[in-house]
Amino acid sequence: MKALAFMEHGGIEKLQLLDVPPPDVGADEVLVGVQAVALNRLDLFTLGGLPGLKLPMPHIPAGDVAGVVAKIGAAVSGVEVGQRVLVNPSLWCGRCEFCTSGEESLCNDFKILGEHVWGGAAELVRVPARNVLPIPDALPFEIAAAAPLVYQTAWRALISRARLKIGEDVLILGAGAGVSTAAIQIAKHAGARVFVTSSSDEKLPKAKTLGADVAINYTTQEWDKEVWKATNKRGVDVVFESVGAATWLKAIRALRKGGRLVTIGATTGPNPPEEIRQIFWKQIDILGSTMANQREFREVMRLVLRGELKPAVDSVFPLARGREAFARLSRGEQFGKIVLTV
Numbered sequence: 001m002k003a004l005a006f007m008e009h010g011g012i013e014k015l016q017l018l019d020v021p022p023p024d025v026g027a028d029e030v031l032v033g034v035q036a037v038a039l040n041r042l043d044l045f046t047l048g049g050l051p052g053l054k055l056p057m058p059h060i061p062a063g064d065v066a067g068v069v070a071k072i073g074a075a076v077s078g079v080e081v082g083q084r085v086l087v088n089p090s091l092w093c094g095r096c097e098f099c100t101s102g103e104e105s106l107c108n109d110f111k112i113l114g115e116h117v118w119g120g121a122a123e124l125v126r127v128p129a130r131n132v133l134p135i136p137d138a139l140p141f142e143i144a145a146a147a148p149l150v151y152q153t154a155w156r157a158l159i160s161r162a163r164l165k166i167g168e169d170v171l172i173l174g175a176g177a178g179v180s181t182a183a184i185q186i187a188k189h190a191g192a193r194v195f196v197t198s199s200s201d202e203k204l205p206k207a208k209t210l211g212a213d214v215a216i217n218y219t220t221q222e223w224d225k226e227v228w229k230a231t232n233k234r235g236v237d238v239v240f241e242s243v244g245a246a247t248w249l250k251a252i253r254a255l256r257k258g259g260r261l262v263t264i265g266a267t268t269g270p271n272p273p274e275e276i277r278q279i280f281w282k283q284i285d286i287l288g289s290t291m292a293n294q295r296e297f298r299e300v301m302r303l304v305l306r307g308e309l310k311p312a313v314d315s316v317f318p319l320a321r322g323r324e325a326f327a328r329l330s331r332g333e334q335f336g337k338i339v340l341t342v
């Protein structure tokens with residue numbers, strides 16, 4: 001089968017369109033004929049090489065898949081060949097203490113499709129049958145593929161971890177990232193007032209169409225002071241932080257006393273300077289969040305499939321132009337998801 005893959009870690013030039021053997025299907029697995037696959041920043045990190053992650057080569061990145069079930073394993077029931085599905089890229093063991101208590105994203109053997117195992121930038125992808133979710137005929141594959149990773153991440157972080165409530169103020173940093181576009185919509189759906197930051201005057205009005213109430217350009221305005229002013233020197237209840245080192249200190253300053261910061265990523269680096277006094281004096285909760293459990297995944301996908309949360313698709317490229325798509329992602333030019341069609 002054709003796959004956008006790499007033979008060694010490195011930059012975007014390492015990606016090539018290769019012919020690789022199609023995967024076999026295990027008893028509890030299905031093969032999905034990939035129609036669309038969305039990119040995440042994680043795919044750039046996987047391409048570049050992650051510490052402690054030794055991958056057999058070639059490797060196929062990308063875990064956000066929508067397509068048609070092509071083959072089912074001998075023990076699979078409830079999934080049929082020909083069904084239109086999207087794929088949950090979370091992979092969990094189902095046996096450890098966390099999985100058996102319904103916290104699959106804490107799994108001792110947690111993996112992500114396209115990071116630890118072959119992903120979906122290919123004609124076929126092999127996944128556990130429990131990871132596919134049927135989608136309505138009216139939902140285009142490019143939109144469906146844009147949903148799974150970022151909506152589950154933003155849902156668990158905002159709703160389960162930070163316990164965002166109606167009427168609260170939430171600050172979402174870096175409005176153009178796919179996960180931020182999902183977070184804006186979820187926060188709005190939850191009844192919060194949504195503050196966003198971006199470096200781009202083009203992205204700020206787009207964030208407002210998704211539901212942002214206050215949009216701040218952080219290159220021309222001191223965004224922590226703007227947030228302070230807009231909240232009458234109170235600060236926001238919740239910060240949704242995916243930027244990392246570049247924003248961490250100001251994010252803590254932008255919080256109200258007793259506020260919650262939830263971190264889901266560190267695009268600009270994992271080791272920010274820390275201001276411990278701000279944390280204890282303001283009695284802040286620092287929360288970590290990764291992906292989601294099955295319940296949360298189903299909860300947020302229900303809203304996506306009903307059309308109440310609409311994935312923001314930045315651009316669509318054919319698989320053969322995958323390098324251009326990765327280049328756009330690496331430059332941070334996108335607003336929403338970059339999708340490859342197969």
Ligand SMILES: [Zn+2]
Nearest residue numbers: 093096099107
């Ligand atoms: Zn487990």
